[in-house]
Amino acid sequence: MKLRFLGKNSKVGDCPTLYATDRDTYLVQGWKIFANDLLMQLEVSEGETAVEVPTELFEHLAKDGLPAGEFRRLEDPLMVLTPGGTYVVQGRVVTDPEALSQMSIPDYETVVEVSKPAIVALLEEPRGADLQHRPQPAH
DSSP, X not given: OOEEEEEEOOBTTBOOEEEEETTSEEEEEEEEOOOHHHHHHOOOOTTEEEEEEEGGGGGGGGGGTSOSSOOXXXXXXXXXXXXXXXXXXXXXXXXXXXXXXXXXXXXXXXXEEEEHHHHHHHHSOOTTOOGGGSOOOOO
């Protein structure tokens, strides 16, 4: 799997990172989730896991031609907004040796793979959005 670095949100000791792949997917490197209350809310299938990342990480989607992290909706289990203002992103655990060799992953982080169409779907407004919430023209 070939990776293209899109960006990271580095603070001291924190390095969640976003990559595009040659498989029409994104790799999201983020913090491992240890909070039991959060894990209990997720239905994680075999071969999947979830990571926590700052919401600003998805601003780097602009480098792949997508709107910069303007999620119109969040959809369980793919992406959940936490009370702390971060996203929990669920996807397939990355085990590809070629991909992993291109990353620097601290012990407290892991990487999930999410399909590009799934991310794009979160960026689009759902069909049949409630029109009553739109401003009505003045008469």
